[in-house]
Amino acid sequence: MAYATLNELKARLDWDLDDDELRVAAGALEDASALAAVYGRDWPEENPPRLVRTLVLKAAARYVRNPHGYTQSRAGDETLAWGDAHGRDAGSVYFTREEIKLLEALAGTRPTLTSVIVSAWGSRDRPVGAGLVPVDYDAAPFPMFSDDGGPW
Template sequence: MAYATLDELKGRLDWDLDDDELRIAVTALDDASELSAMYGRDWPEATAPRLVKTFVLKAAARYMRNPNGYTQSRAGDETLAWSDAHGRDAGSVYFTREEIRLLEELAGRKPGLASAPISAWGTKAHPRIEGLVPVDYGGAPFPMFADDRGPW
């Protein structure tokens, strides 16, 4: 399953790929497609949103341009540098935080808080008696409030 084709990726690169690069480009497209299914959802290829294809192509092209994740390179003293800006993703196919957020939204996942009613299994609702609290041992309800006029 790939959400983009090799020809579409070639159109985003400014050089002709040799045989090794072609092999790497195919795996980069597969990796980016798998990541988009993980962050978004497993869309059928024919019905995937166009933005998914765009993100897959961007991630694969980003990897093809810099497969080792270099941030600095000098030819004179042969200096190479890597950055922890992308953490474990440096030197691999990855999506940016914004791309991940948009993929989650496309899939209908919205981060945030939610609440759900929870009750213990096998419990029964007790009739509410104003000012009295039911007790577990089966006895008479316990008076919660000392005032006859109301709880407050």
């Protein structure tokens, strides 16, 4: 399952991929597509939204360009460095926070705050205090009549 093709990914890269890089690129497309489905939803593989395809290609190209997640490389004294900017995602296919927000917005799964009315099954609204008579001791009011409309 991939939301983009290998040819689309090759068009975004500025060099010709060898056989090993083609294998890695195909895996990166599948991984990015799986992540897009997790952060968004399962879109139809043959016709995902254009932005999903773009984000999958972007994440896969980012991985193919730098599969080890290096942030610094020097040839002189053989220095390699990995940054913590992407935490555990460094050296793997990942989406940035902004890309994740875009996927959530496309899928309609952005976390939001909402209020929900909760009521018991078969309950109905009653006027406050209708049909209840106060008592002298600390207890709930006593129902004097059962008709909600009035005492008569």
